[in-house]
Amino acid sequence: MTPVTNSTTPNSGPAAVTFRAPTVNDAPRLWQIARDSRVLDLNSSYSYLLWCRDFRDSSVVAAHGDNIGGFVTGFVRPQDPRTVFVWQVAVDENLRGHGIAASMLNHLLDHLAHQGVTRLETTISPGNTASQALFTSLARTRYTSIARQRLFDPSHFPDQHESEELYTIGDH
Template sequence: MWEIARDSQVLDVNSSYAYVLWGRDFSGTSIVALDHDRVVGFVTGYRRPDRQDTLFVWQVAVDADQRGKGVAGRMLDGVLDRLATAGVVRLETTISPDNEASQALFTALARRRGVPISTEELFRPEHFPDSHEAEDLYTVGHRHGG
């Protein structure tokens, strides 16, 4: 997972230890895609502690040679289908305003699942000490309380 994140050249890359730990502690809310026993994509996520009916997707990444094949969408559908039995009814993620590929991915997810998608400002650049771009909150599914 770390190598895919690193090679993506767009994701914030966490330490390799973070990905190994994530795979251990959040395997129920994350997923990997395999091609002949080789990890070619992943979605990392967790259930919001204060909103157990909401999956927050931290990162989505697909190996360069697998892009354009629908891998990311199938992983998102897979993890949401698995978590539906546990009461998860919505997904949240953050996307920087210039990341059109991620915006399209989550818009397509909402369309496939027949649910609304909404966007709101969440973090502005001044919230980050390291020149990080803004991050908008995307909610796929009905917003909490409505």
């Protein structure tokens, strides 16, 4: 895969935000942003290191200055190379409200389109209305369809996790 290229988007935040592929050195900050979100499932710090090494070409970080202010972790599904599965999206609390999450997702989809990716999948728990709004808006702004179906019930999880619904954006 071709690495995610750098790009900048204007925003009303404190500084211009640059999007790029994550590096292993970014992993501790991704872990911190996920932890501080108090919404995302916090994976081990080791998993963020592996994500930044092994799935960097299908993930994005938002840098403002020398700081990482947000990230999208994803992978192209081995069983369906037309589909990117987005694992987590997070923006630092101080940068929320400036469209950074949507911009990262659009950047990722634009980058992966050159590799034949035409569809995005993600799972969202029924109570996560912010993520539901983000991905519904993404489908609308990209003039494409969105579908939702139950994927995992609480009985699938050993830790009392909520159910997860699969959202599919793009061709079906």
